[in-house]
Amino acid sequence: MNAKEIRKLFPILDQEVNGHPLVYLDSAATSQKPYTVIEALNNYYREDNSNVHRGVHTLGTRATDKYEGAREKVRRFINAPSTSEIIFTRGTTTSINTIASSFGNDHVKEGDEIVISYMEHHSNLIPWQQLAKKKGAILKYVPMKEDGTITLDDVRNTVTSNTKIVAIMHVSNVLGTINPIKDITKIAHENGAFMVVDGAQSTPHMKIDVQDLDCDFYAFSGHKMCGPTGIGVLYGKKHHLENMEPVEFGGEMIDFVDLYDSTWKELPWKFEAGTPIIAGAIGLGAAIDFLEEIGMENITKHEHHLAAYALNKLSEVEGVTVYGPKDPMQRAGLVTFNVDDVHPHDVATVLDAEGIAVRAGHHCAQPLMKWLKVSATARASFYLYNTEEDIDRFVAGLLKTKEYFSDVF
Ligand code: PLP
Numbered sequence: 001m002n003a004k005e006i007r008k009l010f011p012i013l014d015q016e017v018n019g020h021p022l023v024y025l026d027s028a029a030t031s032q033k034p035y036t037v038i039e040a041l042n043n044y045y046r047e048d049n050s051n052v053h054r055g056v057h058t059l060g061t062r063a064t065d066k067y068e069g070a071r072e073k074v075r076r077f078i079n080a081p082s083t084s085e086i087i088f089t090r091g092t093t094t095s096i097n098t099i100a101s102s103f104g105n106d107h108v109k110e111g112d113e114i115v116i117s118y119m120e121h122h123s124n125l126i127p128w129q130q131l132a133k134k135k136g137a138i139l140k141y142v143p144m145k146e147d148g149t150i151t152l153d154d155v156r157n158t159v160t161s162n163t164k165i166v167a168i169m170h171v172s173n174v175l176g177t178i179n180p181i182k183d184i185t186k187i188a189h190e191n192g193a194f195m196v197v198d199g200a201q202s203t204p205h206m207k208i209d210v211q212d213l214d215c216d217f218y219a220f221s222g223h224k225m226c227g228p229t230g231i232g233v234l235y236g237k238k239h240h241l242e243n244m245e246p247v248e249f250g251g252e253m254i255d256f257v258d259l260y261d262s263t264w265k266e267l268p269w270k271f272e273a274g275t276p277i278i279a280g281a282i283g284l285g286a287a288i289d290f291l292e293e294i295g296m297e298n299i300t301k302h303e304h305h306l307a308a309y310a311l312n313k314l315s316e317v318e319g320v321t322v323y324g325p326k327d328p329m330q331r332a333g334l335v336t337f338n339v340d341d342v343h344p345h346d347v348a349t350v351l352d353a354e355g356i357a358v359r360a361g362h363h364c365a366q367p368l369m370k371w372l373k374v375s376a377t378a379r380a381s382f383y384l385y386n387t388e389e390d391i392d393r394f395v396a397g398l399l400k401t402k403e404y405f406s407d408v409f
Pocket residue numbers: 028029090091092093094121123124169171172173198200201221364
């Protein structure tokens with residue numbers, strides 16, 4: 001199936017915005033959903049809606065089977081050894097907060113180091129900043145090269161035997177940089193540190209194998225990979241999860257409750273307090289089926305092609321600064337840029353008038369904006385349903401933006 005055919009499987013893309021056919025270039029913020037995912041949600045609510053793990057009635061059994069079936073799909077998708085290592089959360093943010101406030105709280109002491117990078121999303125920065133403050137630990141940043149990459153030598157020079165946690169994003173939501181997570185994990189482990197990976201921008205776009213990466217934790221969000229909002233995943237190695245305290249308490253996660261003490265269910269349920277995100281998990285399972293049918297290798301290849309095509313087209317537009325690695329093979333399918341003398345919000349507004357959706361702002365990465373010496377940028381991000389024509393429309397829109405603002409000033 002080519003991108004044009006795939007596009008037809010996403011009903012939302014078949015519309016006009018401001019009088020123009022919609023070009024959606026904001027999938028890094030959230031992806032669109034195919035018919036199959038919408039139908040899976042619809043069918044669950046129409047036919048199977050019931051609480052899970054509790055009832056003995058038929059609807060309860062069906063809902064539980066679908067919910068736990070989705071967990072198995074996630075396990076297979078990231079090649080985790082066991083479904084007990086797959087915790088359903090609200091998303092990447094909740095997953096990383098859970099790791100920091102449980103595992104981090106137990107393992108980090110005063111004077112220990114936590115190593116992150118300048119390119120981290122606030123979700124993989126603030127939880128560690130808070131933990132470091134609470135514990136009197138030292139937050140260290142791996143230096144970044146001019147082109148927005150980090151080198152293994154710099155990682156080696158930053159991580160020491162005092163480092164307890166290394167927390168790095170797999171793919172940058174701003175620079176598009178693909179970080180060498182397997183090698184970074186090796187360096188972390190050689191120093192006795194644990195590796196946490198923010199997989200929000202990688203899992204939707206490339207084949208993830210947590211056993212091959214050997215990371216201790218991996219976090220991602222369903223809504224960026226054709227699934228619904230409100231569902232995400234925390235993968236953790238079993239022995240870590242087993243030894244971790246839950247961060248939320250209440251129904252669903254308990255084994256026995258007495259007046260002054262309680263015990264917890266086994267994994268993964270001890271981390272899923274309260275009625276879980278049943279429809280969300282089922283929708284994520286349908287999204288995984290969809291992505292697997294297209295093939296993750298095909299998706300990666302298509303996005304590399306679009307990134308190369310966009311970088312090439314943008315290099316022909318005067319006054320456009322593109323951030324991140326120049327080599328399309330070193331970056332994922334997004335392009336963050338600025339246009340001389342035009343604020344990124346104005347760029348996004350003019351493009352919107354042409355029916356083209358891009359993101360403008362600090363992209364939840366304020367320290368990175370500071371590092372880039374800008375207050376904000378615009379970003380076009382691609383997914384399996386985008387085509388070369390989308391990029392042509394986007395570049396034509398940028399030329400129009402430049403023209404419009406050259407008249408204004
Ligand atoms: N990490 C990265 C790299 C992201 O791009 C995002 C979302 O944009 C997040 C974390 C947070 O994801 P969520 O808002 O789904 O928790």
